[in-house]
Amino acid sequence: MTNLLTYQVYENVAVVTIDSPPVNALGIDVRQSIVEGFKRASADVNVQAIVLACDGRTFFAGADIREFGSKPKSPILPEVIAFIESSPKLTIAALHGTPLGGGLETALACHYRIALAGTRMGLPEVNLGLLPGAGGTQKLPRLVGIPAALEIITSGRQIKADEALKLGIIDRVCESDNIVASAISYAKELVDQNATRTLVLDRNEKTAEHRGKSEVYDAFRAKNARRFRGFKSVENIIKAIQLAADLPYEQGLKRERELFTELQQSRDSSAQQHVFFAERESSKVPDIPRTTPVRPIDAVGIIGAGTMGGGIAMNFLNAGIPVTLIEQKQEALDHGISIIRKNYQRSVKAGRMTEEALEARITLITPSLDYADLASVDLIIEAVFETMEIKKEVFSSIDAVAKPGCILASNTSYLDLDEIAGATSRPQDVIGLHFFSPANVMNLLEVVRGEHSAPEVINTGMRLAKIIGKTPVLSKVGWGFIANRVMKVRGYQTDNLILQGINPEIIDKVIYDYGFAMGPIAMKDLVGLDVLGRDSNERTVESVLVDMGRLGQKKNGGYYDYDQNRQKTLSPLALEVIREVAKEKGIEPVLADEAEILARLLYPIINEGAKVLDEGIAMRSSDIDIACIKGYNWPVYKGGPMFWANSIGLDRVLKKLEEFEQRFGSAFTPSPYLVRLVEEGKEF
Numbered sequence: 001m002t003n004l005l006t007y008q009v010y011e012n013v014a015v016v017t018i019d020s021p022p023v024n025a026l027g028i029d030v031r032q033s034i035v036e037g038f039k040r041a042s043a044d045v046n047v048q049a050i051v052l053a054c055d056g057r058t059f060f061a062g063a064d065i066r067e068f069g070s071k072p073k074s075p076i077l078p079e080v081i082a083f084i085e086s087s088p089k090l091t092i093a094a095l096h097g098t099p100l101g102g103g104l105e106t107a108l109a110c111h112y113r114i115a116l117a118g119t120r121m122g123l124p125e126v127n128l129g130l131l132p133g134a135g136g137t138q139k140l141p142r143l144v145g146i147p148a149a150l151e152i153i154t155s156g157r158q159i160k161a162d163e164a165l166k167l168g169i170i171d172r173v174c175e176s177d178n179i180v181a182s183a184i185s186y187a188k189e190l191v192d193q194n195a196t197r198t199l200v201l202d203r204n205e206k207t208a209e210h211r212g213k214s215e216v217y218d219a220f221r222a223k224n225a226r227r228f229r230g231f232k233s234v235e236n237i238i239k240a241i242q243l244a245a246d247l248p249y250e251q252g253l254k255r256e257r258e259l260f261t262e263l264q265q266s267r268d269s270s271a272q273q274h275v276f277f278a279e280r281e282s283s284k285v286p287d288i289p290r291t292t293p294v295r296p297i298d299a300v301g302i303i304g305a306g307t308m309g310g311g312i313a314m315n316f317l318n319a320g321i322p323v324t325l326i327e328q329k330q331e332a333l334d335h336g337i338s339i340i341r342k343n344y345q346r347s348v349k350a351g352r353m354t355e356e357a358l359e360a361r362i363t364l365i366t367p368s369l370d371y372a373d374l375a376s377v378d379l380i381i382e383a384v385f386e387t388m389e390i391k392k393e394v395f396s397s398i399d400a401v402a403k404p405g406c407i408l409a410s411n412t413s414y415l416d417l418d419e420i421a422g423a424t425s426r427p428q429d430v431i432g433l434h435f436f437s438p439a440n441v442m443n444l445l446e447v448v449r450g451e452h453s454a455p456e457v458i459n460t461g462m463r464l465a466k467i468i469g470k471t472p473v474l475s476k477v478g479w480g481f482i483a484n485r486v487m488k489v490r491g492y493q494t495d496n497l498i499l500q501g502i503n504p505e506i507i508d509k510v511i512y513d514y515g516f517a518m519g520p521i522a523m524k525d526l527v528g529l530d531v532l533g534r535d536s537n538e539r540t541v542e543s544v545l546v547d548m549g550r551l552g553q554k555k556n557g558g559y560y561d562y563d564q565n566r567q568k569t570l571s572p573l574a575l576e577v578i579r580e581v582a583k584e585k586g587i588e589p590v591l592a593d594e595a596e597i598l599a600r601l602l603y604p605i606i607n608e609g610a611k612v613l614d615e616g617i618a619m620r621s622s623d624i625d626i627a628c629i630k631g632y633n634w635p636v637y638k639g640g641p642m643f644w645a646n647s648i649g650l651d652r653v654l655k656k657l658e659e660f661e662q663r664f665g666s667a668f669t670p671s672p673y674l675v676r677l678v679e680e681g682k683e684f
Contacts, residue, residue, distance in 0.1 A: 005033040006055075007040055012048040013187045014089075015040035015180060019055035026102045027064030028073045031080045032105070042087045049090040049187040052110060053180050055671035058097020059119075060106055068273065077102050077134045078257070084109040085199055090190055094183035095119050095170065098158065104169075105134040108143075111197050113170040114186050115161040116179040124156035128276055129233045129269030129637060133260030138252045139200045143168045144212040146659035147240050148670065150220050157629040168206075187410050201253075207245040217242050221336055225498065230637055231516045232268050234259075267647055271639030275629060277638070278622035282473050283462055286619070292459040295405060297467075301374040302381050303394055305336025308411060311439030314340060315468040318440075324366040324373050335368050340365070348637065371401050379464075381433055383411040389607075390424035391415060399424035409433040411446075413484055415448045417477045427452035431461050434481060435470075436631045443472035444630035446481050473627045478617040482624055483631035486612060486641065489604040492667065494520040499582040500540065501589030502597060504559050505570050510597045515635025520601070521559050522568065525552035539584070544577045599656050603668075605655055606645040610671035613684070621684035642684040654678045 014036030018029050021596045034052070041050040054060060063077075075083070084091060084106070093107035095115035104121045107113050115121070121138065123132045131137055132153065141149035144167045152159065164170045170480040170539070175181035210216050217238050221228065241420040243252040265271050300316050302309050313323045315450055317340075317414070325332035339364060347353040366373065371395040382394050391410060398408060408430045410420050421430035432448025447461040447466075449453055465472035475481040481490060497507055498521070508519020524532055529542045530551045545551075545558055552558035552568065560568035582589075592600065609624045618624050625640020638644045644655050653673065660668035677683065 004029055005037050007037055010184050011188070012046060012191060013184050013186065014044060014047040014049070015051045015053060016041060017055055017180070021056055021059050022496050023061035023097075024054045024056060024103075025062060025064035025066075026060050026080075027067060030060070030064070030077050031077065034080050035075055035083050038084055038087055042089055047625060048191045049092060049200070050087060050190065051092050051180065051183045051187055052095050052106070053085070053094040053183060056097075057093075058103075059095045059099040059104030061098050062101035062103050062124075076130065077105070078253075081109040081134055082549070083413065085201065087618035090195065090197055091379070092183055092187045092190070092233070094179045095121065095161075096179045100124055100603070101132065101136075102134055102156070105132055105136045105139070106305060108135065108200050111199060112186070112190060112195075114172040114183050115164065115170045116174050116177075116180070116182075117161055119161040120158040120166075121161075121164055122156060122158040123153050124158070126154060126156040126231070126233050126237060127272065127409065129231075129272035130309075131233060131237045131240055131256070131260055133257060133264075133416060135201070135253055135256070137237060137256050138244045138249055140169070141207050141241055141244040142200055143206065145206040146241060146245055147220075148604050149244070150217070150238065153237050153241065153246045154224070154228070155228075159177060180461075188377065189359075190574055199248040205280070206239055210245045214242070230511045230635055232266060232637070233272075234262050236263055236279065241659065251594050256665060267414070268637040271637050271643055271647070274622070274639045274643050275625065275636050278620075278626050279471055280470060281620065282623050282626045283466070285458065285462065288455045288462075293456045294463050295407060295456060295460045297321065297407075297420045297464055299324070299377040301377040301398075302379065302474075303371075303398070304383035305333050306383070306439060307339070308435065308439055309381075309438065310336045310340045310343075311441075312381055312411065312435050313365065314343065314361075315435075315470070318365050319468050320370060322363070322364045324377055326368050326370055326371065326374065328369065330369065333369065337362070337365060346578055349613055351483050354624075356427070371397050374398060375401050375403060375410055377402075377406060379407045379409060381409045381411055384433075386413060386415065388415055388419065391420050395423040395430070399426065407431065407460060409461070412433055414480050416479075417448050418452075418563060421450050421452060428454040429457055431457055431618045432477075432481070433461060434475075442625060443469075443471050443629060444483065445472050445477050446483065446627065446631075447472050448475050448477060448481055450477055464469070471626060471630050473623045473630075474619060476617045477614060478612070480530045482612060482618050483627035484606050485617075486608040486624060487628060489608050489630050489667075490520060493601050493604055496667075497538070497592070497600060498578055499585065500586045501582070501590055503570075504578075505575075507597060507601070508592070510594050511601065513594075514602070515600060515638055517633055525558040525568075527562055528552045528554055529558045534609055539581065541574070542582050544581065545574060548577075550574070600660065602641065602644075603653055603657055603660070605641045607657055607671050607674060609642050609645075609675040610677075610684075614671060614673035646683040650674065650683060651678050 004018055004020045008015045018033050020452035043045050091110040093110040094115045096119050099107055099121045123136045125132050161173045165173050176182055216436050240256045240259050243255050299322045302313050303326045305325050305327045316323050343357045348358055380398050384390055412430050417432045421427035429449055431453050434446035445465040449458050462472045504521045508522050509520040528551055529545050550556045551559050559574045561571045563570050612618045621642035624642050628634040628640050629636055634640055654670055657668050657670045
């Protein structure tokens with residue numbers, strides 16, 4: 001018997017309990033222990049039912065991440081599940097915590113399932129570019145039906161116990177605190193009732209109505225086409241679920257495993273697994289131990305009630321943290337709060353929030369025109385116009401009123417945080433908290449570490465990100481920090497390609513086909529050409545279009561014309577402007593196929609990322625990947641620019657950059673760090 005297994009018998013019920021902290025992951029020792037426990041219970045003539053349970057904070061929470069990338073040892077999970085299903089005794093899974101992935105698949109091997117109230121279960125493999133590979137796609141549809149299974153498995157969402165009961169995933173919810181005692185009582189009750197011992201794999205009543213109906217799956221694909229675009233795992237999941245209706249269980253299970261293996265060996269799955277681990281790693285700061293103190297943030301002040309300030313405020317309101325919102329004029333303050341209310345009202349209308357919750361959030365706002373009202377808050381975030389003079393004036397003012405220990409944070413996108421901190425008497429309390437627009441939606445929070453930022457202030461910023469539902473990435477001070485800096489070069493190259501006669505529609509198509517939700521030129525129109533060019537005095541295509549009253553989608557079109565349904569067509573007027581500006585600048589047209597366009601747009605991002613690493617602005621290449629994915633919606637199944645570069649081959653990237661440098665100049669000069677990596681045969 002392994003030391004992970006406890007075997008106990010209560011009258012006629014055997015309890016097989018596994019305890020493998022922290023989350024009872026299904027590693028080799030756990031799998032062996034389950035088999036060992038079931039062997040013993042199955043052989044015990046006095047046992048009529050077996051309860052499978054876990055000690056600690058959760059029932060099996062999924063695969064053991066330590067086994068990722070290596071060949072698992074026997075018994076593999078499908079073998080364990082088959083062993084449970086072969087038991088001659090009545091079997092009950094006692095669920096608590098978060099039975100996810102293989103954990104839920106293990107539970108589905110039992111005849112019955114009881115869950116503690118508050119348990120959350122699901123099959124989240126899609127988030128790793130995989131599908132449930134131990135029967136999940138074949139069994140869940142048999143319990144919940146095809147439509148529900150499609151939604152649950154392709155989303156990977158977690159299902160609360162009460163919903164799981166209604167869907168038929170579990171058979172009972174335990175309201176007491178003792179799931180094992182409740183499971184034993186339930187087992188005895190089932191034995192006394194001579195309950196049926198039908199395994200999930202033998203149930204077909206909820207799949208029969210969809211047998212042979214391919215239109216059901218086609219409709220689901222069409223309905224979710226935008227969300228699913230590019231994800232191979234989703235397509236394989238849909239195929240596998242269809243098999244649950246169309247084939248006998250054993251045939252469906254065999255094909256599920258083939259579809260799983262196909263994904264497991266794909267670059268897309270490797271990319272998504274990279275992102276999974278990179279996101280976990282991004283919150284760790286090597287020279288700041290987790291034992292570093294954290295300052296309590298019980299009240300926040302935000303200066304600026306515009307689009308950015310209001311969006312930032314919503315993050316704290318959602319977390320139940322009171323916000324004092326500061327503006328210069330009452331009209332601006334009222335307008336800012338009205339926008340916050342309208343944003344919440346959209347959630348109410350969509351059914352994601354109640355009116356009571358909306359009002360509760362609004363009551364957490366204290367509107368003010370006086371900096372003195374910030375005297376008691378724990379954190380002040382500046383979200384004013386992106387000008388150094390204004391930022392320094394604001395920081396000097398809040399320095400005068402903020403209490404000792406209050407953290408002073410700037411939302412600057414590009415400016416020197418150390419210069420801003422120099423306007424205060426406490427640079428050790430100053431950090432950057434760079435939110436991305438819209439701040440209440442975008443997941444990234446760049447925590448910017450100033451030269452004098454105290455370790456506990458940095459640690460507080462990184463921990464605070466999690467509290468308000470953001471993914472933190474630490475950056476040192478440098479123009480544009482991480483995400484804006486590396487992605488800005490794509491904008492430069494977009495402008496160059498346009499002036500060199502490359503059709504804007506082709507540029508947008510190349511980026512869209514790569515996996516981005518929108519091409520860079522369509523994005524310009526969406527953001528607003530007046531916004532993009534407001535700090536430039538140079539005569540550009542955009543400045544000419546703005547002078548003509550063409551601001552993008554919001555007014556008269558931009559590069560594209562738009563109909564009443566926002567469907568776009570390339571503007572002949574914009575093409576004429578492009579030709580005129582190119583002629584004025586003496587720019588000759590070039591020819592480029594789609595592969596070259598992609599390289600010219602994205603290889604400079606890789607190169608800039610190498611510079612960011614070389615300068616120590618980012619700690620890890622994976623942090624750059626997370627910043628681009630969370631801040632700029634880089635397609636997750638590509639893994640981010642640095643992972644993608646490794647998958648292409650850094651030697652290939654370097655060679656193409658050198659070619660572009662010869663043809664187009666210093667914008668493509670390779671980073672010395674990239675050159676060193678290639679010379680040493682290394683990767684990011």
